[in-house]
Amino acid sequence: MSDTDVRRRQFLKTSVGAAAVAIAPGMLLFDMAHGKTEAVSSKVRWGMLIDTANCADGCNDCVQACNKENGLSGGLSPTDSQWIRKVELNDMRSGRTLALPMMCQHCAEPPCVDVCPTAASFKRADGIVLVDKHLCIGCRYCMMACPYKARSFVHEPLHDQKPDVPRGKGTVESCTMCVHRVDKGQQPACAEACPNKSILFGNLNDPDSEISRKIRTVASTQIRADLGLNTGIRYQGI
C-alpha cells in the first residue's frame, strides 16, 4: 500500500469520527426538548361508569360540553353530528323514568372495526375506539354495524375546526373519549362538566383506580351485554 493511500484512509477515519460527534448532540437535544413521546399501551384501558340515578332529568351539560370541546354545531337534524345524546327511558308499566347519556361505548370487540374496509376504524391500545380520518373513505359501514348508533357522518364542508379536533366532510366520526385531553392527563369534557359527578372516568385495568373499585362494589350493566362486545362504558342503576 502506498503512503498516499494510508494517509487518505487516516483522513477518512478522522472525518467520519468528527461527523458522528457533530450529529449525536443534536439528536440528544431533540429528544429532550419535546413532550410526550411514549406510545399508549394496553396496560391501560380507559372506561367510564355512568351513575344513572344521579343523572338529572332535563340536564344537558355533558352534551353541551362535548359540543363545545369538539366544535360540533349542536344541531339535531339528521345531518348534524351528535357524539353524545341524552336518552330518556320510560317504563310504561311502572311509570319509572330514567335519563342517561349515550355515546360510543368503546367496545373491546368493536363491530365498527370489524367491518371497516380501509382499517380507518380502529381501537387504540388503551381501548379508545377512533376513526383515522386520513384513511376513512366515508362508506359508512361502521355506522350500520354500530349497535349504539354512536357514529355520525359529516355531510357538509366545515370551517374553523378546533386545532385539537380535526373534522371534515366525507368522513365518519364519533366520541373520541376526548383523546386529546386524555393524552394530556385530563378527563373527557363530559365527565368534567357533569354537575352531579355521575360520569366517572378512569382506568379499568388498574384494580386500585376509583372506577375499578366502584365496579367491584356496585351493580353495573353494559348496554346490549348480550352482544358480548365488552363495552368500556358501564351504567349503574338501569
Added chain:
Amino acid sequence: MKVLLLSFLLAITPVWAADVFAPKLDIGKGGQCVEEPQWMRKNHMKVLMHQRDETVHQGIRDSKYSLKNCIECHASTKDNSVIGRADSFCEGCHRFEAVKIDCFECHSSKRRPALVQGESK
C-alpha cells in the same frame, strides 16, 4: 472589461431568478425551524405523514413535527393563518407548485389564540 461584466452577471443571476420566480411568502413569526429550511422544503410532507400516523394510532403527541407546531410559527401575523392568501406560508408555495393541500379541509389553519395555548400545551 468583458470578463468583469460576465462574472458580474453570473454572480447576480441566481438572486435575480429567485426574486422573480420564487413565491414571496409571509413566514409569520419565523425563527429557528425544526430542520434546515431547504431540507424542510423537500421533506416536510414525509415528516408530517409520519407524525400523523404516530399521533393518531399511538397517541405520541411529540410537538416537534406536529402540524400545530408548524402553524404556531408560520401562521401570518396579519390573519393568524397559513392559507387563504397568495403569500400565505403553505398556500403560497403550493399554488406555485400546483399541488393541492388537503390538510386544511379538516385541520385548523389558524394559530391558537394565546389564551387557549397555555392550557393545551
